[in-house]
Amino acid sequence: MVVSTPTHVTLSPRIRTSPFYEATIAAGLTDYTIYNKMVMPTSYGDLEAEYQRLIEAVAIWDVGAERQVEIDGPDAGVCAQYLSARDLSKMVVGQGKYVAMCDHEGRILNDPVLMKLSENRYWFSLADHDMLLWCKAVAAEKGFDVRVHEPDVSPLAVQGPRAEDLIAELFGEHIRKLKYFWFTETELDGIPLVLCRSGWSKQGGFELFLRDGSRGTDLWNTVVAAGEKYGIGPGAPNHRERVESGLLSWGGDTTYDTNPFEAGMGRYTDVDCEADFIGKEALQKVVAQGADRLFVGLVVDTDAADVWPLAARTPVTVDGEEVGTMSAIIFSPRLQRTIGLAQIKREVVESGTAVVVESPHGHSSATITELPFL
Amino acid sequence: MVVSTPTHVTLSPRIRTSPFYEATIAAGLTDYTIYNKMVMPTSYGDLEAEYQRLIEAVAIWDVGAERQVEIDGPDAGVCAQYLSARDLSKMVVGQGKYVAMCDHEGRILNDPVLMKLSENRYWFSLADHDMLLWCKAVAAEKGFDVRVHEPDVSPLAVQGPRAEDLIAELFGEHIRKLKYFWFTETELDGIPLVLCRSGWSKQGGFELFLRDGSRGTDLWNTVVAAGEKYGIGPGAPNHRERVESGLLSWGGDTTYDTNPFEAGMGRYTDVDCEADFIGKEALQKVVAQGADRLFVGLVVDTDAADVWPLAARTPVTVDGEEVGTMSAIIFSPRLQRTIGLAQIKREVVESGTAVVVESPHGHSSATITELPFL
Numbered sequence: 001m002v003v004s005t006p007t008h009v010t011l012s013p014r015i016r017t018s019p020f021y022e023a024t025i026a027a028g029l030t031d032y033t034i035y036n037k038m039v040m041p042t043s044y045g046d047l048e049a050e051y052q053r054l055i056e057a058v059a060i061w062d063v064g065a066e067r068q069v070e071i072d073g074p075d076a077g078v079c080a081q082y083l084s085a086r087d088l089s090k091m092v093v094g095q096g097k098y099v100a101m102c103d104h105e106g107r108i109l110n111d112p113v114l115m116k117l118s119e120n121r122y123w124f125s126l127a128d129h130d131m132l133l134w135c136k137a138v139a140a141e142k143g144f145d146v147r148v149h150e151p152d153v154s155p156l157a158v159q160g161p162r163a164e165d166l167i168a169e170l171f172g173e174h175i176r177k178l179k180y181f182w183f184t185e186t187e188l189d190g191i192p193l194v195l196c197r198s199g200w201s202k203q204g205g206f207e208l209f210l211r212d213g214s215r216g217t218d219l220w221n222t223v224v225a226a227g228e229k230y231g232i233g234p235g236a237p238n239h240r241e242r243v244e245s246g247l248l249s250w251g252g253d254t255t256y257d258t259n260p261f262e263a264g265m266g267r268y269t270d271v272d273c274e275a276d277f278i279g280k281e282a283l284q285k286v287v288a289q290g291a292d293r294l295f296v297g298l299v300v301d302t303d304a305a306d307v308w309p310l311a312a313r314t315p316v317t318v319d320g321e322e323v324g325t326m327s328a329i330i331f332s333p334r335l336q337r338t339i340g341l342a343q344i345k346r347e348v349v350e351s352g353t354a355v356v357v358e359s360p361h362g363h364s365s366a367t368i369t370e371l372p373f374l
Numbered sequence: 375m376v377v378s379t380p381t382h383v384t385l386s387p388r389i390r391t392s393p394f395y396e397a398t399i400a401a402g403l404t405d406y407t408i409y410n411k412m413v414m415p416t417s418y419g420d421l422e423a424e425y426q427r428l429i430e431a432v433a434i435w436d437v438g439a440e441r442q443v444e445i446d447g448p449d450a451g452v453c454a455q456y457l458s459a460r461d462l463s464k465m466v467v468g469q470g471k472y473v474a475m476c477d478h479e480g481r482i483l484n485d486p487v488l489m490k491l492s493e494n495r496y497w498f499s500l501a502d503h504d505m506l507l508w509c510k511a512v513a514a515e516k517g518f519d520v521r522v523h524e525p526d527v528s529p530l531a532v533q534g535p536r537a538e539d540l541i542a543e544l545f546g547e548h549i550r551k552l553k554y555f556w557f558t559e560t561e562l563d564g565i566p567l568v569l570c571r572s573g574w575s576k577q578g579g580f581e582l583f584l585r586d587g588s589r590g591t592d593l594w595n596t597v598v599a600a601g602e603k604y605g606i607g608p609g610a611p612n613h614r615e616r617v618e619s620g621l622l623s624w625g626g627d628t629t630y631d632t633n634p635f636e637a638g639m640g641r642y643t644d645v646d647c648e649a650d651f652i653g654k655e656a657l658q659k660v661v662a663q664g665a666d667r668l669f670v671g672l673v674v675d676t677d678a679a680d681v682w683p684l685a686a687r688t689p690v691t692v693d694g695e696e697v698g699t700m701s702a703i704i705f706s707p708r709l710q711r712t713i714g715l716a717q718i719k720r721e722v723v724e725s726g727t728a729v730v731v732e733s734p735h736g737h738s739s740a741t742i743t744e745l746p747f748l
Contacts, residue, residue: 033389253387
């Protein structure tokens with residue numbers, strides 16, 4: 001039984017910091033995680049204020065650890081398609097799409113936003129997995145005429161209901177028309193950016209993809225100065241909001257053997273796509289047979305829940321038999337209920353059976369629900 | 375300027391713990407890093423005692439984060455060779471080899487020990503990079519008839535001058551004949567293991583590759599109980615010892631554009647190998663032209679050095695011009711000198727010029743030397 005946990009983390013040149021790191025330290029960063037071998041902030045010491053700011057005003061997040069893999073060259077389109085389990089045939093320049101990248105057995109390796117910068121240039125904007133390795137190996141062995149590399153690009157997220165007003169003030173009213181996951185190449189006081197309507201919350205907002213790593217502090221300070229009247233403050237991808245919104249955390253909610261249909265990504269997965277992509281055949285079989293497990297919400301019969309993530313997935317049981325795993329449990333400030341996220345056997349989900357979950361606070365009964373909660 | 379650093383790290387199901395985690399907590403773990411998306415111990419709160427134990431007695435290290443990629447199947451041999459920039463034609467079952475895995479441009483992706491378990495089964499025992507992605511993509515796209523996966527295997531290192539006595543007591547006197555990087559499949563009180571003469575120190579020792587993740591605490595406790603009379607205690611890959619020994623930290627001492635000849639791995643890189651491997655052509659060019667940079671030691675003219683790793687690489691200069699980067703600087707207890715590791719332009723190394731290095735304690739002059747120091 002784990003009785004205490006160590007609190008000091010050893011940094012080294014193996015672990016990078018983002019261009020916004022000094023600004024986050026100046027803003028009072030207290031907590032972080034390691035993501036894509038980088039320091040990624042998780043809190044500035046007041047989780048309640050950070051949550052409220054995201055729900056009611058606007059928050060600035062260093063998500064520089066969300067790395068880009070750039071595919072550049074004559075075969076970029078066919079390469080991006082081959083790497084994505086989604087039909088990209090109608091994708092146009094300036095558009096982003098949420099895609100599952102799968103292995104040859106149809107298991108999800110990552111759930112990036114793919115951005116089409118030009119006919120011959122794409123970015124995969126990635127969750128925590130060294131996808132540069134995957135993309136480079138596939139491109140080289142498949143013989144695609146592309147260059148695959150990590151560009152000097154670091155996203156800064158501006159999230160919350162006042163984000164649009166702030167971004168419109170900084171970049172002009174036209175950005176209000178930008179559709180979800182669409183983007184534009186622009187600049188701010190000479191700082192080169194890609195501005196995208198995106199971000200890992202459901203509170204609305206944008207990501208500013210900084211294209212010059214030496215300008216991180218400048219960009220942070222410019223956004224914060226303009227954001228003051230909208231109530232801006234520092235924050236980070238918010239665990240409670242993301243659970244309420246049912247946003248997938250790849251590697252947290254998924255395991256190495258999860259396919260997109262088991263992760264709530266079925267609607268973004270086009271197994272009948274004309275073009276070839278990795279895992280297509282395996283995913284066609286999943287569709288034919290039905291997914292073994294489903295990604296669902298849980299309404300848990302307890303008031304005892306932490307504000308931080310679980311340290312590890314825990315078993316979900318019915319009559320003592322394991323039927324899945326829970327990957328998150330929080331007390332929702334907006335629902336005033338304890339809710340969770342789980343991957344549970346399909347027949348159990350379809351039966352509507354109540355389940356039992358396990359958290360650091362003990363065992364509780366729980367009801368399976370659809371996602372999102374809010 | 376960074377004035378303080380946050381101290382709390384957010385764990386989540388995205389970050390795994392090793393089978394030895396509970397034993398390390400019970401042993402008083404105070405510091406760790408994140409390695410291969412896992413918690414890897416770095417200290418138990420007394421770096422001086424941990425260093426002395428490694429140099430004079432025996433230390434037990436949880437290096438479960440050193441993951442294995444298993445290549446299994448009829449084409450395992452040709453696949454392992456294709457992934458390794460070293461001639462494996464004479465490799466036999468029971469043998470391990472330190473290899474560079476390179477990309478198609480000859481840049482190092484990892485520096486694992488490759489272990490040949492049978493004619494059709496190999497393990498890459500890896501540094502911090504998701505090489506499973508690389509290996510799976512290469513095998514699938516190249517059409518090799520192999521299964522590539524991460525097995526339930528977690529190394530526990532026993533390092534130091536008394537390690538051999540301890541291991542001989544546990545496994546029998548015959549293990550004293552085991553050659554460096556050679557291994558044997560065995561067990562200890564019914565716990566299935568691969569026992570290898572290896573480990574990330576130059577003090578001698580073994581790694582016990584645990585093959586049943588449920589037995590981590592049992593294995594730890596058995597080794598500690600038998601090791602008491604040899605002065606065993608908990609430790610971790612030791613930053614000062616590894617600098618003294620000139621052991622490469624992939625991702626720390628190297629950057630994404632480093633080739634094996636720039637990382638001190640030239641002698642393990644066989645560009646004239648008959649078999650094909652990834653990066654061969656690019657590395658032949660490096661040999662023909664000479665490496666741009668060399669991995670070297672530095673003797674630094676200061677007594678001010680920390681016991682922990684640098685947070686980031688720092689510039690090495692000559693007359694104010696950058697000629698390389700320093701990746702480590704420590705005060706060596708055995709040499710009673712401040713020493714460092716750096717990657718420096720070849721012409722500067724060959725000229726014997728003194729350089730200037732930068733550490734959190736300021737600027738110092740330094741002399742370039744060959745590795746290892748000890």
